[in-house]
Amino acid sequence: xxxxxxxxxxxPEILDPQGQAIVGACGRLGFEGVTQVRQGKRFEVEIEGELxxxxxxxxxxxxxxxxxxxxxEDFELRVE
Amino acid sequence: xxxxxxxxxxxPEILDPQGQAIVGACGRLGFEGVTQVRQGKRFEVEIEGELxxxxxxxxxxxxxxxxxxxxxEDFELRVE
Numbered sequence: 360x361x362x363x364x365x366x367x368x369x370x371p372e373i374l375d376p377q378g379q380a381i382v383g384a385c386g387r388l389g390f391e392g393v394t395q396v397r398q399g400k401r402f403e404v405e406i407e408g409e410l411x412x413x414x415x416x417x418x419x420x421x422x423x424x425x426x427x428x429x430x431x432e433d434f435e436l437r438v439e
Numbered sequence: 440x441x442x443x444x445x446x447x448x449x450x451p452e453i454l455d456p457q458g459q460a461i462v463g464a465c466g467r468l469g470f471e472g473v474t475q476v477r478q479g480k481r482f483e484v485e486i487e488g489e490l491x492x493x494x495x496x497x498x499x500x501x502x503x504x505x506x507x508x509x510x511x512e513d514f515e516l517r518v519e
Contacts, residue, residue: 360474366481381482381505390501392487392494394440401446401481402461407472414472421470425461 361410363418364437367427368399402426403439410438441490443498444517447507448479482506483519490518 369375378396385393404421406414419436427434449455458476465473484501486494499516507514 368481368483378482384505385501388501388504390497392497393484393501394487395483395485397483399481399483401448401479402458403448403475403477403479404473405475407474417470417472421465421468421473424468425464 360408361406361414362439363404363406363410363415364439365402365404365418365422365426365434366399366437367402367422367432367434368397370431370433373431399432400426440488441486441494442519443484443486443490443495444519445482445484445498445502445506445514446479446517447482447502447512447514448477450511450513453511479512480506 375397377398381396381398382393385396404418406418408414415436415438422434422436423429455477457478461476461478462473465476484498486498495516495518502514502516503509
């Protein structure tokens, strides 16, 4: 069994109101020095059997199709 | 400037209906071998100046207060 982590983040040019709200709250709660926060999604995908190139390509396709919106989001795969 | 990544995931004993829905969709879309998917949140926190221990402790407190719900979620910090 193998685990692939898929990190999905908004593209840099896309406004991130959730992240901005968190920065605002940081100021009010006394957390200093926080200049920016970006919020995204993290998926842990568990795969049966060996993680060969074909399976990894499957997970990439899964991320493009189901986990990320390629118009506004970028994603990265990490094998753990 | 430094960047700290905060990964927030549901605790293992907490049911993850979103993850289960994704596994169901994988079957229908022909992605084989996916046994489990867990969905969580990923935050990229940018900090002004040097990231010393005090600042890192601040980010940990920020994660506990604002970014994660300690009752149902665990989180991990990673310095990038």
